[in-house]
Structures are given as structure tokens and as C-alpha cells.
Amino acid sequence: MPIVAESEARQTAERALVRAGVPAENARLQVDLWLDADLRGVPSHGLLRLDRLAERLAAGLIDPKATGTQEWRGSSYLLVDGENGLGPVVANAALDAVTARARETGIALAAIRNSQHLGMLAWYTERIARDGQAAIVLSTSEALVHPWGGRHAMLGTNPISIAVPTGEADPFVMDTATSRVSMGEIHDYANRGEAIPPDWALDARGDPTTDPQAAKAGAIAPFGDAKGYALGLAFELLVSALSGAALGTDVHGTLDAVHPCNKGDVFIVIDGPKTAGLSAYLELIRAAVPASGFDRVLVPGERGRAKRAERMASGVPIADAVWQRIQHLAQGAPTAEQVTS
């Protein structure tokens, strides 16, 4: 797998998006989000996604300039129609509004529909927490997860990220899907020809399978059985009720190249969290005696952050086909729009 210098990956990917018709500033945001995932070791949310976005742009499913229409429902609740804009572009415009508003009101919420894939939620929550605010972010996706006790996918992977400033150099940031694993991990097992563990997924008929190929046509289990299902379902309902997003198998457009994207995102920003005692508590956790089979007790988010620091210096592994495709797109002819505008 090629190891690409961070700056080269960034510039090449930005150029590819600009060639595809994305304004430079929006390409910068979108690539920063993807690259942050690759740097942290989450390639499923990284530059891998560029090719599909370029396809969606070419198909006219995305307005690469749109920042969304913002409507305040009360002083602390921002409802956003993303107007088919890029996920991080629409979200950033909304966050500019709600982080400022939360400084006045204490808490503010943005609920977004009709924008593209939000990407790795930690990218958003980490920045909010670095500015001294706490954040809770929810997002929905295509139905990939079966209800606990069900046979077929009826829920998104519905991730949650929470970030809290701690008084340490870096905030606490957790970010997890409510699925047992990501579909990307199942694809990785399929590519390696390895069996998946028996509790990860069901096949297309809804029976347990250890065959990753069968699982790709089936449904992923919710994490933590009934409890993770309850959380994932709560997020599905809450995000839809607040943003107007679609539900369950009606959700499309974060993975395919043919449907407008109708999932939803919810950002809750809370001002003025206190940091007293948080670092001391985290230090106790880091210093805790590990259980047998563990080297140490981890604080969520810290392994990815360490990997990011290392890769900023030494380069980012990017799958060969992904990197070749990005280079190809970056060198392509300018689009008709670029020629005429």
C-alpha cells in the first residue's frame, strides 16, 4: 500500500475535487475531513470515498457550492435544508451559527437534512471541544443494521460522537457507530478471504453467517445486542423527528451514485463545560492496572490521535487503487463548468 505524504495526499485530493467542480474552499474542507480519517486509521471514512463523490457530482446529485438554507426555530434550534450540498460544507455553515448561538444561550442545536455524507463525526466534535464547548453529534445512514431479533437491515449504522474539553491539551472525543462493526470491516474480511466472527452479521435470508461475502448482502448486528439496537433506533427516530430526514430503508445516497441523499444529522453544542477534575480522572483511567489480555486501559480517541500525529510526520497509507484513482481525477481535463466560468 503506498505511503503518501500528508501534504501530497491533501493537495492531490483537493485538486481532484476542484476538477470535479467543487469550489476550492469546499474541497479543502471535504478533503480535510477525509484525510483526518485516514490519518487516524479509519480508511472507511477517508479518501476512499472521493471516487464515489466524484461520480455523484458527475451525476448532478450534489450542489458543490450549497451551504444550505438555515431557519431558526426559536433562538437555539437551527433547522437546515442542505440543498444537496457537501456534508462538511453544510455542517460547517450550521456549526458557525450554532456554536456562536450557544455562547449566548448556553445550548444550541442544528438539525440538517438533504446534505451528503457527514463523514467521521469526531472531526466536528473535536474542533468544537478545542474551542471550549461540549458537543453531541448524531447522524443516520442507509439501513445496514438489523433490529435485535430481526432478520433484515432496517436501521442505519447511526453513529454518535461526544466531545468534552478536559483541561488537557486534547479534548476527550469518542465516536462510534451503533452497529457491531462497519460494512467497511466486512469488506476488508471479504478482500482478505477471511471468515468473520459469528456474531457480526446475518446473510440475505437473515441467518447468521461467517462468510463476509454473504454478510455484504445481509445485515450487520447492532453493537451490544438489545441495548445497542435501542440506541440506534432512538437515534434514527430522533434525527428524523428533528431534521425531517428519511427513515430506515427509505434512506439513500451516502453510499450509492444514483439517489439524492436524504439522511439526517443533529449537532448539539453546549457552552461553558467545566473541566475541574476531568484530567485527574482520565489520568486514573490511563494508569489503571489492565485486565489479563490487555496491555493497558485506553481512553477512547487517543489511539487514533497518536496514529494521526505519527502519520502527519511519516505519511498516510492509502490503498493503491484509491490513490491511483485520485491521481487520475486530479490530472483529468477540467469540467465544462470550469471552462465556461
Next chain:
Amino acid sequence: MPIVAESEARQTAERALVRAGVPAENARLQVDLWLDADLRGVPSHGLLRLDRLAERLAAGLIDPKATGTQEWRGSSYLLVDGENGLGPVVANAALDAVTARARETGIALAAIRNSQHLGMLAWYTERIARDGQAAIVLSTSEALVHPWGGRHAMLGTNPISIAVPTGEADPFVMDTATSRVSMGEIHDYANRGEAIPPDWALDARGDPTTDPQAAKAGAIAPFGDAKGYALGLAFELLVSALSGAALGTDVHGTLDAVHPCNKGDVFIVIDGPKTAGLSAYLELIRAAVPASGFDRVLVPGERGRAKRAERMASGVPIADAVWQRIQHLAQGAPTAEQVTS
């Protein structure tokens, strides 16, 4: 186990609290909360808790009249010092303020410290959702849960409840701890002399155990391994940062009879959720073909609600010792305060 008529259980328990010095209106709230848990089949959060609260009242750890001191930090963020008041009394006063405020601002938050055990979170969120608002509630507790990869309890059971109006007669309500099981369930296994499953808990040395007696002195696993740990830790930090509550092993007072209670609670109330499509989606889930080994696919909260309806009619099972103790307390001599006031 005695089956007690709902009204008899309610009146007797209210009388016991009034005898212990609780104003009648506050006793009514506290008993309604407990009894709702018994009705739904969650006795660990039910009238079982009355005896310990009476002990805490006798020890002067509780101000049964306190409704808390409320301070607005911005228009949408209410910070509450519970002043050692009863959990539901302080929370209800805060909810009166933030549910009204959310109708103006779209979203409002209450963060509470220094009040007694909040009890079953679904009691709060269900009522908020019946009034047409969405709710997210978090609460912390004594450290009973080990970090993933750790040996000793360093986190509370840190439950979350989310409720969303759906357009159906009843709102969607989920309520789950971030622990694998409750300490109450482990006590139940111990009382029956049965082994617990191997992934539920660690013993006092931090080694896996199937002996419930050993688990009682040890730590409960987080649900869903690393993911549930990440969520539980996020809630621990967020609740403390927003409310000023203690953290980890510094948290006391929801279980013992000697410490002031210093855990925290966070209520987020969101106004104006839309119900379009929610009921149709839930109907699809209820009608889904169950996996092998399952009778049907459940929507979280509905089994408890059905049990509650049944027990409202046919009576509530209450453990013999619990019911005898409540009857004894209800018949006891009035307290000194009642004689003099």
C-alpha cells in the same frame, strides 16, 4: 411474593415517606417514580429503594423539602444545585423550567448536582414526550463498571433515556444503562444461588467470575465492550462537566446511607419534533420477520408498558421483605418534626 393492588402500594408507600418527614406532594412524586418501575418490571428501581431513602432521611443526608437552586447560564441552560433534595422533586422543578423554556428557544438543558437518586429515567422522558417534546436524559452513579480492559470499577452505570413523540398513542421511549447488567441482576443471581454468565462481571481482583457473590465485590462489564465503555465514559465526563458532579470512585450517595449524594443528571428537552413517518417505520419493525430463536421483533419500552397496563389492573408483585418493611414504616410513630410542626 405478595401481589399488591397498585393503589394500596401507592398509598402505603406515600404514608411511609410522609412518616419519614417528606411533604405529601414530594412523597407522591417519589412513590409514583418507584411504583412506575415496579409496574414495568424493573424492581431494582422500585419500592425496594424506599427503606434506604428512609435511612438517609433519618441520617439527615436529605432535605425532603428542597427543590434546588436554579441558575440560568444563558437563556437555554439551567444549572441546578439540588441542595440534597429528592431526585424526582429537584428534577421535576427543573423540568418545569426547561420544558417551558424549550417551547420558546427550541432546546433547553438542565444540569443537576447534589440531588438524590434520579430513579428510572424513562419516567421523566415518557412524560416529556407525551407533552410533544423530545428528551435525552443522562445520569451518573457510584463507580460499578470497569473500563474496557481494566480490572476495577471506575465508571457509574451511567444510563441514557431518549424519548420521541411518534404520533402513536404512546411515545417511543428507550432507557438503558451503559453497564452489561445492573448490580440488582447480579444480586438476584446471588439470591437464587445461580452462576452468572462469564462476560458479566469481574471479581474483586479484577478477574472474570461466574460467582455472583464474587461479582458483588467486583465490577460489572460495560455493555458492548469497548463501544459501551466509550459511551459510559463520555456520559461520566459530560454530566460532570455540565453539572459539577463528582467523577468515578468519588461518586457516592445513591446506594449507601452515609454519604451526601454527589452524582449528576442532565436533561435535554427539544421542542417541536415532527412525527411524520415515525409510526409507519415502527409498524414495519413490529411486523418484521423474527430471527430464529425470537418470537417477534420488539420496539424498546413496549414490553414494560404492556406489563404496566396489566399490573395496574391485576396488582404489583413486591418482594415480601420490601412490602413488610414499607408497611412497618407506614405504621410507625410520626417523626419528631411532624409532632412539632
